[in-house]
Amino acid sequence: MSTAREDILNALRGRVRRGEGVPAPWRSRQHFDDLAVRFSTTLTALYGEVIRAASAEEALDRLGDVLRDLGATRVAVNDEPPLSGVDLAARWPEITWHVVGRTEGDLRAFCAGADVGVTGAVAALAETGSIVVNSGPGRSRLVSLLPPMHIALVPVSCLTSDLLTWAAARSGEWPANVTVISGPSKTADIEQTTAIGMHGPKRVIAILYGEAGG
Amino acid sequence: MNDVSFHSFRAQAAQAIANAHLQSAIDGATLKFRTERKRVLADLPDVEAMRDHFKAMRAATLAHLTDYLEQFEHNARAAGAQVHWAQDAAEAQQIVIGIARQHGATLAVKSKSMTTEEIELNAALAEAGITSVETDLGEWIVQLAAESPAHIVVPALHKTRQQVAELFSREVGRSLSADDIPLLTSEARRALREKFLAAQIGISGANLGVAETGSIVLVTNEGNGRMVSSVPPVHVAVMGIEKICPTWDDAAVWLELLARSSTGQPLSVYTTALTGPAREGDPDGPRELHIVLYDGGRSRLIGTSYEEVLQCIRCGACLNHCPVYQEAGGHAYGHAYSGPIGAVLVPLLYGLEQYEALPHASSLCGACLEVCPARIDLPRMLLDLRAEEVARGIIPPPEQLIEKSAAWLLGHRRLFNALTDLGRVFQRPLVSKNGLRVPRRFNPAQDRQLPSLAPRSFHDLWQELAAEEALPARAARRWPSRRTSLTLAGISLLPLALLWRLLRHKGGKRR
Numbered sequence: 001m002s003t004a005r006e007d008i009l010n011a012l013r014g015r016v017r018r019g020e021g022v023p024a025p026w027r028s029r030q031h032f033d034d035l036a037v038r039f040s041t042t043l044t045a046l047y048g049e050v051i052r053a054a055s056a057e058e059a060l061d062r063l064g065d066v067l068r069d070l071g072a073t074r075v076a077v078n079d080e081p082p083l084s085g086v087d088l089a090a091r092w093p094e095i096t097w098h099v100v101g102r103t104e105g106d107l108r109a110f111c112a113g114a115d116v117g118v119t120g121a122v123a124a125l126a127e128t129g130s131i132v133v134n135s136g137p138g139r140s141r142l143v144s145l146l147p148p149m150h151i152a153l154v155p156v157s158c159l160t161s162d163l164l165t166w167a168a169a170r171s172g173e174w175p176a177n178v179t180v181i182s183g184p185s186k187t188a189d190i191e192q193t194t195a196i197g198m199h200g201p202k203r204v205i206a207i208l209y210g211e212a213g214g
Numbered sequence: 215m216n217d218v219s220f221h222s223f224r225a226q227a228a229q230a231i232a233n234a235h236l237q238s239a240i241d242g243a244t245l246k247f248r249t250e251r252k253r254v255l256a257d258l259p260d261v262e263a264m265r266d267h268f269k270a271m272r273a274a275t276l277a278h279l280t281d282y283l284e285q286f287e288h289n290a291r292a293a294g295a296q297v298h299w300a301q302d303a304a305e306a307q308q309i310v311i312g313i314a315r316q317h318g319a320t321l322a323v324k325s326k327s328m329t330t331e332e333i334e335l336n337a338a339l340a341e342a343g344i345t346s347v348e349t350d351l352g353e354w355i356v357q358l359a360a361e362s363p364a365h366i367v368v369p370a371l372h373k374t375r376q377q378v379a380e381l382f383s384r385e386v387g388r389s390l391s392a393d394d395i396p397l398l399t400s401e402a403r404r405a406l407r408e409k410f411l412a413a414q415i416g417i418s419g420a421n422l423g424v425a426e427t428g429s430i431v432l433v434t435n436e437g438n439g440r441m442v443s444s445v446p447p448v449h450v451a452v453m454g455i456e457k458i459c460p461t462w463d464d465a466a467v468w469l470e471l472l473a474r475s476s477t478g479q480p481l482s483v484y485t486t487a488l489t490g491p492a493r494e495g496d497p498d499g500p501r502e503l504h505i506v507l508y509d510g511g512r513s514r515l516i517g518t519s520y521e522e523v524l525q526c527i528r529c530g531a532c533l534n535h536c537p538v539y540q541e542a543g544g545h546a547y548g549h550a551y552s553g554p555i556g557a558v559l560v561p562l563l564y565g566l567e568q569y570e571a572l573p574h575a576s577s578l579c580g581a582c583l584e585v586c587p588a589r590i591d592l593p594r595m596l597l598d599l600r601a602e603e604v605a606r607g608i609i610p611p612p613e614q615l616i617e618k619s620a621a622w623l624l625g626h627r628r629l630f631n632a633l634t635d636l637g638r639v640f641q642r643p644l645v646s647k648n649g650l651r652v653p654r655r656f657n658p659a660q661d662r663q664l665p666s667l668a669p670r671s672f673h674d675l676w677q678e679l680a681a682e683e684a685l686p687a688r689a690a691r692r693w694p695s696r697r698t699s700l701t702l703a704g705i706s707l708l709p710l711a712l713l714w715r716l717l718r719h720k721g722g723k724r725r
Contacts (some may be wrong), residue, residue, distance in 0.1 A: 005299035008455065008509045012280045015517030022274040025463035026267045029259035042480075100497045107497055108445070112411060127257075128481040137495035141444040145437065163481070167466040174427050176293070176493050177444070180485040185437040187399060189352035189368065191375050192243050195399035198351055199406065200437030200484065 028164035035126040035159040036208060043129030046183030047196055048204045056082040059153050059209035063118065064092060066151060066205060072115040076100070076107070079138030080120040082153055082209075100140045108142055117143035117201070121154040124206070127162035128182050131206055135177035144181065150201040152181075156210040218548035220610060223571035230543035236364075236372050240543060243368055244534040250478020251531060251585070257480065258470065268471055269589045271464050272525035279516060282425040282458045283507065289428025293490030295503040306508050307338035310417065310450055313504055314344050317448050319414035323406075325438040326350035327419025328366060328528050329452045329508060331550035335417070346417065347409045349438040351402055358385060364544035366530040366551065367476055372543065416442030416500070420453035422468055422527070423505075426461045429489040430505060433472065433482045440484050449491070449500040455507050456524040468527060471587040476529035511563040520595055523558050525588040532582035532592060538575050547572060554582035558595045566599065570608050573599035631673070638667050 032038040040050040051066070053059040059082065067075065076098045077083055088097045097103065098110040111117060119139075123132035131152045135141050144150045160166045163180070185200030196202055230236055255261050275282055287297045300306035314322060322339060324330065324346055336357070339346040348357040352370035356363055358381040363369030370378070379392035382401055390401060418439055420430040430451050432439035443449045459465050473479040492499030515521050533539045533553030544552035548569070549560045557572040566573075573596050576582075582592045603609045604617045623630050644650045649663035657664065 004301045004305055004509075007301055008299055008507075008513055009280055009283065011509075011513040012283075012516055015513065016279055017277045017517060019277055020274055021278070022460050022464070023267055023270045025461070026264060026271075026467050031259075046483075108411075112407075130481060135492070135496050135499060138497070140497045141440070142498050145440050145444060163469055164463070164466045167462040170462065174293075174429060174487065174489040176488065176490050176496060176499055178487040178489075179440065180481065182479075182481045182483050182485075185435070185483060187351045187436045189350070189355065189370050190373075190378050190395050190398060191239070192246060192368075193395045195396045198399060198403060198436035198438075199349070199410075199441050 025168070026164065027168065028162050030127055030161050030164075032126050032161060035161065036156055038126040039124055039129055039159055039206075040208065041129075042127070043183060043204075043206060046129050047186065048129060048183040048206065051205060051207045053207055053209040054211070056153075056155070056209055059207045060086065060091075062207050063151060063153065067092065067095065067116065070115065070149070072149075074098075074110070074114045075116045075118060076111045076114045076140070076143045076147060077118040078120060078140055078143050082155070083118065083120060084138065100143060101138045107140060108146075111140070111142040111146040114147040116149045116151060117145070117147040118151045118153070119144050121152050121158055121206075123166050124154050124159045124208075125162050125166060125180070126159055128180075130163075130180045130182040131204075132166070132178065132180050134175040136175050139175075141177050141179070144179070145200050148197065148201055149203040149205070150181070150184075151205045151207065154206045154208050156208060217568045218546075218571045220571045220574070220613070222548065223542070223546050223575060226546035226548075227542035230546060231541055233372075233543075235374055236543055237541075239371050240540050243365070243371055244540055247367075247476070247478055247530075247534040251475060251534070252478075254474045254478050254480050258474070264467065265471065265587055265589060268467050268587060269525065271459065271467065272588050273522070275459055275464075276456065276516060276521055276524055279455070279458070282460055283455060285425040285460075286423050286428055286458055287507070289426065290423075290430075290490070290505055291428070293428050294493075295428065295490045295505050298504060298506045300506055300508045300510075302510060303333040306333045306452060306506055306510075307335060309504075309506050310335060310452070311339065311342045311344065313448065313450055313502075314339070314342070314415050317414055319344060319448070321409065321413045322346040322415045322417050323349050323409050323413040323442050323446060324353075325416070325418040325432065325434060325442045326353050326369070327417075327452065328550055329419040329454050330417065331363060332510065333452065333508065335452070347406070347413070349406050349409065349436075349441065350434070351399065351436060354402065354406065355381060358382075362545065363550060364552075366528055366533060366544075366553070366555075372545075410441045410445045413446045415448045415450065416446040418442050418449070418451045420451045420457060420505070421472065422465060423453055423458045424460075424462055424465045424487075425458055427489055429487045431465060431469070432486045432488065433469070433484065435477070435479075435483045437484055440486055443486065443488055444499055447500055448502045448504070449488075450504040450506065451488075452506045452508055454512060455509055456512050457527075472527055472529055475527075475531040475585070475587040515562060519598065520558075520562055522590050523555075523562060523592075523595060525590050526555055526559065527587065528555075529587060531585040531587065535581040535585045537577055537579060537581070542575065547575065554592045554596070555590075558592050558599065561599055566603060566606070567608055570603060573603065631671075634667060634671060638669070641666055 043050055051062050053062050074096045079099055079101050119133055121131045122134050133144050184196050184202055184204045185198045186196050187198040188194050290297050298309045322344055336346045348354045355370040355373055355378055364372040376392045379390050383390045421433045422431050473482045491503040532555050536554050539553040547556045551559050557575045561569040561572050576596050578593050580593050645666045649665045
């Protein structure tokens with residue numbers, strides 16, 4: 001195994017030219033007058049849904065509306081802003097909640113049988129209508145993946161123009177898993193016919209909250 | 215994989231051309247990809263400059279590949295990933311099998327990956343007693359049918375909904391209707407969800423690796439990349455050594471161009487960056503992440519005139535724009551990599567002798583170069599490979615004779631002109647409105663009509679124009695370019711081609 005490593009690297013060392021280095025980074029030349037508007041129209045065009053709310057408090061109300069309309073009974077939720085600290089069971093007693101890292105029991109099994117997974121977002125990309133989620137304590141990968149519906153509570157303040165501006169502004173260590181989500185899971189593998197909800201969620205709802213520019 | 219001779223390529227292509235469903239499926243899919251690609255690229259400001267930048271970045275990374283590979287390995291290990299190196303397919307297979315055995319795995323789930331197709335991992339796993347289930351819908355269909363992918367991005371392009379319904383019905387043990395594609399999809403979701411939850415190991419490729427953090431990136435629309443890297447306790451990713459970029463700024467440019475060039479989406483639905491296995495305090499995720507860095511002949515290309523082919527990011531744009539791929543279909547190429555990129559990459563990695571026909575599977579129209587996000591000059595390399603075949607005596611004697619005669623003739627301008635003048639005289643009885651009327655038996659183009667020589671050659675017209683416009687004589691003399699000459703020579707060599715057709719016809723009978 002280590003011989004394969006040496007063999008490959010030695011073969012390459014005899015061949016690489018070095019010379020000119022990598023060019024200076026390409027900076028985004030994209031500009032949107034209103035990031036929230038671009039985010040909403042793009043995600044909607046990608047079969048996603050966007051709900052606007054003025055504040056985190058109103059975002060929770062909208063979340064409640066969606067869960068009630070859906071008749072959700074089992075909901076998995078990441079323990080991250082703006083959800084951490086909210087007494088979900090008191091607020092919506094008719095729902096069985098699994099709060100990541102707080103509720104006892106098998107998270108994977110719960111997510112596999114849940115109606116909805118609810119997360120926050122660490123960033124949102126206007127250009128592509130994307131929501132960025134991280135792994136970490138209280139932040140499950142499966143909550144936004146296994147249930148048939150994913151609801152993300154996205155603060156307007158985390159909007160950025162695109163992947164390039166996001167990568168350039170990011171700092172600090174990378175979590176083990178960072179996922180950029182642009183709409184519900186889809187496929188066109190049977191006769192090029194689009195079908196929604198192949199492996200991941202069939203519905204993705206972003207509740208975009210807070211004042212623009214705030 | 216099978217050798218691809220001239221004979222087998224032509225036979226497979228003829229089959230594909232006779233298959234009406236396949237032809238309309240390829241037309242439909244490639245047209246959609248071409249249209250959407252154009253639309254979403256237009257949404258990027260200064261996209262042409264961005265592509266230039268991307269090419270420069272890819273070239274510079276390959277020129278310093280050892281540095282970036284070592285940096286990648288170091289940072290991936292620091293994040294807790296285990297990094298393995300494999301020189302060839304057998305080594306890569308053994309590494310994956312070893313990891314699976316170490317965990318007592320009997321069921322593996324796989325996300326869509328060209329590199330694992332390339333190393334024929336499924337067959338090796340099966341031989342080792344490990345069931346490996348493809349979880350990309352298209353790949354699963356192809357696996358159930360025991361076939362190989364027909365397109366880099368849309369593997370089951372060639373299957374009808376009826377065929378899919380039949381395969382799924384057999385798999386789930388119930389009769390499923392072909393009329394309801396969403397239903398077929400949801401049946402697949404249910405069947406594959408069980409596999410995800412039961413598998414002890416997840417296997418994927420990697421779209422790219424980022425040296426500065428030791429991360430790998432997986433891109434899928436269905437979520438199979440997320441599933442195999444999140445649900446099973448162990449994740450193994452096989453990545454070609456050329457898929458490295460230095461920083462996240464570079465990775466962002468790569469990703470901005472990848473899906474746009476491929477399926478014509480601004481981004482695929484899921485882009486996942488994996489930096490090591492699950493951390494302390496993570497509620498879920500794999501306990502182990504293994505990254506297999508696979509060479510498979512790539513290192514041999516570094517520092518050669520073919521190094522450029524390693525800039526490829528497997529978007530499939532060249533397939534979607536290639537007139538030969540669109541008729542011949544993916545299977546004629548006899549390898550997981552088809553289309554123009556396959557025609558160059560496969561002979562380089564796996565032998566020109568074994569894949570002699572592939573460099574000829576092109577009309578040299580240049581569309582592949584035009585659409586490649588990294589502007590890889592595939593037409594140049596196709597020509598270089600053809601020249602190498604002649605130099606090494608690989609191609610069949612009649613082809614060799616033709617190519618050598620063409621080269622000789624092109625070196626003798628006056629003779630060439632005289633012959634084409636002669637051709638104009640002799641073709642007279644055969645000229646019709648649409649080209650030459652040659653009896654099918656003697657027609658090297660078979661069902662298609664050969665074009666006739668124009669009443670006046672482009673060369674003559676050009677000379678005249680140059681005189682009229684008083685163009686600098688040097689510019690006029692620089693013509694003809696190599697490509698134009700070859701086309702003209704091809705036409706002028708009609709009598710030779712007829713002779714060859716006759717020879718081949720007899721040869722075929724003998725076989």
